[in-house]
Amino acid sequence: MKAKLMGAVAGLMLSVVATGGFAQAKSGKISGGVVKIGVLDDMSGLYSDIGGQGDVTAAQMAVDEFGGKVLGAPIQVVSADHQNKPDVGANKAREWFDGDVDIIVGTVNSGVALAVSKVANEKHRLFIDSGAGSTRLTNEDCSPYTIHYEYDTYATGTTTAKPIIAQGGKTWFFLTADYAFGKSLQSDTSKFVEAAGGKVLGSVLHPLNASDFSSFLLQAQSSGAQVIGLANAGGDTINSVKAASEFGITKKQKLAALLIFDTDVHSLGLSAAQGLYAATGFYWDHDDDSRKWSRAFGAKMGGKMPTMVQAGTYSSTLQYLKAIQAAGTDDPDAVMKKLKEMTLNDATVKNGKIRPDGRMVHEFYLYQVKTPSESKGPWDLYKLVTTVPPDQAFQPLSQSRCPLIKK
Amino acid sequence: MTEIFGVPIQALFGQLVLGLVNGCFYAMLSLGLAIIFGMLNIINFAHGAFYMIGAVFTWFVLDTWNISWWWSLLLAPLAVGIFGIVVERLLLKRLYKVDPLYGLLLTFGLALVIEGLFLHKHGSSGLPYGIPEVFQGALNLGFMFLPKYRAIVVGATLAVCFATWFVIERTQLGAYLRAGTENPPLVQAFGINVPVMITLTYAIGVGLAGLAGVLAAPTLQVSPLMGSNLIIVVFAVVVIGGMGSILGSIVTGLGLGLIEGLTKVFYSQASNTVVFMIMVLVLLVRPAGLFGREK
Numbered sequence: 001m002k003a004k005l006m007g008a009v010a011g012l013m014l015s016v017v018a019t020g021g022f023a024q025a026k027s028g029k030i031s032g033g034v035v036k037i038g039v040l041d042d043m044s045g046l047y048s049d050i051g052g053q054g055d056v057t058a059a060q061m062a063v064d065e066f067g068g069k070v071l072g073a074p075i076q077v078v079s080a081d082h083q084n085k086p087d088v089g090a091n092k093a094r095e096w097f098d099g100d101v102d103i104i105v106g107t108v109n110s111g112v113a114l115a116v117s118k119v120a121n122e123k124h125r126l127f128i129d130s131g132a133g134s135t136r137l138t139n140e141d142c143s144p145y146t147i148h149y150e151y152d153t154y155a156t157g158t159t160t161a162k163p164i165i166a167q168g169g170k171t172w173f174f175l176t177a178d179y180a181f182g183k184s185l186q187s188d189t190s191k192f193v194e195a196a197g198g199k200v201l202g203s204v205l206h207p208l209n210a211s212d213f214s215s216f217l218l219q220a221q222s223s224g225a226q227v228i229g230l231a232n233a234g235g236d237t238i239n240s241v242k243a244a245s246e247f248g249i250t251k252k253q254k255l256a257a258l259l260i261f262d263t264d265v266h267s268l269g270l271s272a273a274q275g276l277y278a279a280t281g282f283y284w285d286h287d288d289d290s291r292k293w294s295r296a297f298g299a300k301m302g303g304k305m306p307t308m309v310q311a312g313t314y315s316s317t318l319q320y321l322k323a324i325q326a327a328g329t330d331d332p333d334a335v336m337k338k339l340k341e342m343t344l345n346d347a348t349v350k351n352g353k354i355r356p357d358g359r360m361v362h363e364f365y366l367y368q369v370k371t372p373s374e375s376k377g378p379w380d381l382y383k384l385v386t387t388v389p390p391d392q393a394f395q396p397l398s399q400s401r402c403p404l405i406k407k
Numbered sequence: 408m409t410e411i412f413g414v415p416i417q418a419l420f421g422q423l424v425l426g427l428v429n430g431c432f433y434a435m436l437s438l439g440l441a442i443i444f445g446m447l448n449i450i451n452f453a454h455g456a457f458y459m460i461g462a463v464f465t466w467f468v469l470d471t472w473n474i475s476w477w478w479s480l481l482l483a484p485l486a487v488g489i490f491g492i493v494v495e496r497l498l499l500k501r502l503y504k505v506d507p508l509y510g511l512l513l514t515f516g517l518a519l520v521i522e523g524l525f526l527h528k529h530g531s532s533g534l535p536y537g538i539p540e541v542f543q544g545a546l547n548l549g550f551m552f553l554p555k556y557r558a559i560v561v562g563a564t565l566a567v568c569f570a571t572w573f574v575i576e577r578t579q580l581g582a583y584l585r586a587g588t589e590n591p592p593l594v595q596a597f598g599i600n601v602p603v604m605i606t607l608t609y610a611i612g613v614g615l616a617g618l619a620g621v622l623a624a625p626t627l628q629v630s631p632l633m634g635s636n637l638i639i640v641v642f643a644v645v646v647i648g649g650m651g652s653i654l655g656s657i658v659t660g661l662g663l664g665l666i667e668g669l670t671k672v673f674y675s676q677a678s679n680t681v682v683f684m685i686m687v688l689v690l691l692v693r694p695a696g697l698f699g700r701e702k
Contacts, residue, residue, distance in 0.1 A: 269535030
């Protein structure tokens with residue numbers, strides 16, 4: 001009875017997601033006479049604040065900057081909810097690419113991103129992901145049609161770990177979300193910790209959306225490690241930090257949130273989150289450009305400031321359109337070639353480059369969460385600790401496990 | 408130090424205490440579900456949403472009017488209960504004569520709508536809520552430091568569960584309630600207003616969910632999805648305990664909290680599924696649940 005019900009509900013949900021239209025016009029340079037950008041994202045689940053509707057808004061802002069047209073053809077943004085399910089995401093991607101969607105952007109959730117990347121490769125269409133964390137996207141599962149934009153677990157993990165190790169945090173214990181992303185975050189960070197002379201004492205895998213983390217934290221506590229690495233995201237990170245402060249764990253051990261978004265910090269409140277490091281590719285209050293863009297974004301999103309994922313979706317859409325203009329066509333291979341030649345600069349990205357493995361590298365930043373007294377407003381969350389140059393923030397090409405890279 | 412299967416016994420005790428704390432939430436939520444199913448024959452899938460409303464309400468009144476957690480303890484269950492009355496009078500009462508499946512569908516839909524509205528208003532990343540100042544700090548139990556707040560949660564839940572059980576099983580009002588569900592026309596003939604009693608039962612059931620929400624607000628992420636994360640486990644608790652059994656839901660809730668706590672130590676990946684494995688086993692051996700009676 002319940003299974004039947006659930007089936008009916010799932011069917012309903014599927015039919016609700018947005019569907020792309022059909023364009024008939026033919027134009028020589030632009031296939032189908034329209035450039036269609038698909039934002040495939042978690043629209044209603046736990047990551048919907050990180051990407052979600054904000055990603056759609058961000059992509060639309062990039063389109064508006066182009067005046068809604070490229071090479072004389074109109075640009076359209078369509079969106080759909082992948083519900084954090086790889087099969088739903090892959091099916092939607094297939095449907096879109098079989099229709100006239102040229103590119104998929106956004107896409108939080110590593111499991112979904114890996115599935116969509118495979119479809120994009122099969123259909124020879126572009127996929128620029130700025131929402132997922134897993135480094136598999138540009139290593140084992142790299143593809144000539146996928147670009148991993150903005151950040152990955154190597155960049156956030158190592159950037160966060162570096163100062164903590166330098167301050168003497170040599171022994172680590174990980175709380176790891178039990179799926180592709182968490183495992184990737186843990187393995188990237190532990191390799192880095194070990195290379196820096198540190199030691200990993202153990203780890204515990206927790207289910208996604210485990211609401212109570214006190215049990216896992218006690219295990220971390222009894223390991224005696226100096227640092228507890230949180231290899232999780234979103235609500236899981238929030239609940240971990242909340243429980244750690246409740247149980248007084250932060251008095252003796254240091255907490256390292258290996259991926260934390262400004263929306264998470266905003267939701268935690270500064271008194272629980274103060275002092276945490278946050279490694280990010282974008283923070284709204286970084287410079288005049290980012291502030292200006294973020295305020296425009298906030299005006300459309302009810303005052304919310306953009307996350308680095310949303311900034312990445314804006315930037316990747318903008319750069320994609322620039323590449324079409326430069327290539328004089330929307331042919332995926334030609335556009336990809338152009339993208340990999342360009343140096344990327346806009347309101348959110350400084351000196352970005354796309355490597356042959358599909359990894360977009362750019363300046364990365366280490367921030368620290370302000371104390372309540374330092375903060376001047378609801379979104380005044382971070383102070384800059386250091387800027388990390390691209391070649392140090394991201395996994396070096398020499399370590400790449402991507403088959404496209406010939407060594 | 409003594410060890411059991413490679414786990415120090417002190418750590419094990421700590422995990423058991425935490426399991427008990429989580430079990431309290433399960434018990435309080437499944438208790439409400441059990442009352443509603445027992446009296447109304449409605450499978451209340453919106454229970455998680457009511458729990459979430461309780462927590463978000465707690466945040467909202469603090470954020471807007473600076474109303475403390477103490478007042479929320481009283482106000483949130485009231486507000487959620489009143490909302491429950493509206494739902495029961497407007498929607499549920501039309502479904503008593505038809506298959507319980509329709510009640511399940513309606514409440515499930517209702518939960519999706521409520522969560523969707525809150526998601527639209529507040530987003531998914533949650534709202535900040537701290538621990539009331541009186542309860543900051545921890546108790547030293549010898550084998551672990553238990554935050555005072557969690558100890559309070561255990562005490563409060565046990566008291567509420569016992570009171571509910573007592574009212575329904577041991578008082579005049581409870582006797583009317585039980586009789587009213589067995590044979591409404593007969594009880595009505597004695598001059599007792601059965602529809603009002605049923606409405607109040609629903610209000611109390613969801614009010615308990617609201618109260619659980621208030622208790623959860625300081626320790627968990629207050630977000631529109633917090634209910635849906637928990638509700639499936641709570642349903643498993645009700646099924647294992649026996650649909651409609653009040654004592655069953657309390658005992659099973661606490662017991663499963665403990666088992667889940669132990670699973671987190673020995674094989675944490677399974678901590679979300681262990682409850683369902685137990686459910687399968689129980690249903691194979693006792694289809695009516697541990698405390699349920701076959702009808």
